[in-house]
Amino acid sequence: MADSPLILGAGPAGCAAAIVLGQAGIRSQIIDRDAEVGDPLCGGFLSWRTAEQLSGLRIDIQALGAHRVTELRLFRKSRESRCPLPQTAYGLSRHALDTAMRLKALSLGAQLAIDTVRGIEPGNVHGTDGNYAFGSLFLATGKHDVRGHSRPRPSNDPALGLRLRLPASDQRTKLLDGAIELHLFDGGYIGIVLQEGGSANFCLALKKSALSAHGGDPAELFARVADDNPALAARLGHDWREGRIESIGAVPYGFIARETQPGIFRLGDQGAVIPSLAGEGISIALASGHMAAQHWLAEGPQAAPAFQRNFAAAAQRPVVMARLARTLAESALGAQIGLGIARMVPSLIGHLADATRIVPKSRLARLPRPA
Template identity: 50%
Template sequence: MRRKAPLIVGAGPAGCLAAIALCRGGAEPRLLDRDEKVGDALCGGFLSWRTAQSLRGAGVEPEALGAHPVESLALIAGDFEATAALPSSGFGLSRRALDSALRRRAVGEGARLIVDRVRSVQPDIVEGEEDDYAAEAIFLASGKHDVRGQARPREGDDPALGLRIRIPAHDALHALLSGRIELHLFRGGYAGIVLQEDGSANVCLALRKSLLAGASGQPPALLDRLAATYPAFGERMAFAPPGLTFDTVGSVPYGFIAETTDPGLYRIGDQAAVIPSLAGEGMGIAMDSGNAAARAWLAGRSAPWFQADFAVRAERPVRVAQLIWRIAEAEAGARLLTAATRAVPSLARAAMALTRI
């Protein structure tokens, strides 16, 4: 006999997919999130074909949300540019649209949504600001944000940070970006640019913290500097009106994989594995892990069993993406990747396949 309905901390892609799978298995999960209104989480907003497949399995059609179809990847390093067709269609979609649809679906399947900010998580007990929650099974899906008691180790001296702006819809920008996801490779990071459901362009950067420090810690100054140094990026940024708001997230632990966990605590999404974001598979991993953890719990598998099993599955995509990220953030490496993609596009497709869960 289960003691308490399972509790999911975080209603992002991982938490919602876990909730949906638990409901379909006959459980009545509680789904806890700090935000009553779904925000626009910092993310590149690119849904890979595999992520789209998971979404459809959960009953959410990207096309029905107006997602922008993406057929090709463009790699841009200085004057070098190469494109490669994606193995199958991907999409550009804002996180607000995606997370809202997933939440609606989870609640529609029977999950109980509770709004509370979690302060700490221990096996069996979650401490929130409003209440404490006992549960035999806790699914930790707080994503980019660590909670007390379960923090992930941080990367060395110069970690990656995330930065995002959204450029309003513009016909000429649409013509440049239509049907593709662009990765602009810089020394020390990259920017991903993709059109979203409303025609706006999501510009999301992952950069070494030292680059921001070199721009006096000011994101607008950093973007101006990158736009001046990299002409193709500058061309896109010319469509950004002044005064846009920036979203930032500090110290992303790329490469983290949870191999163990406490009994009863299933770590999912970014709390289970963090793939370097230029692979465009973070949401795919989040959804897959949420689904797999729910199925493991329904089948009576322990949390440490699930964590060890998922760690093995996440290993290849995360390590391959880490290698690509390391090569891409060096100027010569970025040119090499771009030239190799131009000469042999199937190499890029192989890399895309190897970085899927």
């Protein structure tokens, strides 16, 4: 068996791979640019499917304070639809999740190096502080590309992500308790969920043109949407302008890596980018990390092309369905259709949620039993 893989990125995909390798007795090396675990913009809502995957990795999200979610609410201006979720989902910050996963990987023997990767050459990763030789590389850098392995970004109107985190308040807890909400507007939508400690996470997915229509000012966009949506205004409250709005740009939603070279495994958003809120990137990330590790354990570096093809096939349906849901949510007619479906046939929402995730019981996501 070749030397253990070098993993770039200590997010959910990279750590899932390190955990599965560690369960098999393989000690991997992880490189991440941040010594302190951050709080990435995307991934604060975890479906029941993702909860199963994390349980298989022995990550107890309830012990981390995850907020239970049992209902989906859809809003557009003054209209509202509600439907129960098929199973309990959770709100949990990426800081809490990524911290727990990093600690789990390290407890199973993974080694962590803090460095900023500048480039990749065959058999070598070049960092600011050193070079790292590899026989197998798991590329798990999330939405951030590495020079020489960037993803195509063909859209003339690229997708953007914005996030506003507001502190716990009695008003927001009363309004949001037990729910995940989607507030739809022309060109985008805002997802809201409570997380550990009662903080409220407002995650907005939109097209660049929608932000440009509001002068390129995220705060102005929030204010205008809230003017048309009384429910959103109530959840923002009077203190929302004191919060910091974070952003990520040019997200290549819909990208799927279908080919790779021996020794290079593309994981998480480097393997497939599913639209935020319409789909669930954490589920895709966990599944990719597990699948890459299993392929490597079976055949070493030469398994990379087969892994990439198999992962692309597994991710195809979730990505396509999430793109369809996102397209509908961003248009006035599509939003009306979604509200009507949620009101008349709420069970279809559960089927859509399943269709945009990789089922943990499948061959792709099933985890080995620890010794």
